[in-house]
Amino acid sequence: MANNNKRESVGEYFRGVKKEMGKVVWPTRKELGAYTVVVLATCVAFGVAFWLIDMGVIALLKNVLNITLN
DSSP: OOOTTSOOOHHHHHHHHHHHHHHOOOOOHHHHHHHHHHHHHHHHHHHHHHHHHHHHHHHHHHHHHTOOOO
C-alpha cells in the first residue's frame, strides 16, 4: 500500500497492477460460456418485458385518449 505522503512512480504502479492481476481467479471456458448464456437470456427477457410494457402503455393511451397511432 502506498504511503499517503509519498507518490508512487509509474513503474511501481504498474508492478502493483501486475501483482494484483496475478491474484485474479479467471473463469474457465465452461463457466464463461454459462455466464454468457445467462447474460444473453437476461437481456432478451428484459427486452421482451419492456416491449410488452410499452405495448400495454400504448394500448392504454389509445383507449383513454381515443387516438390512433400510425
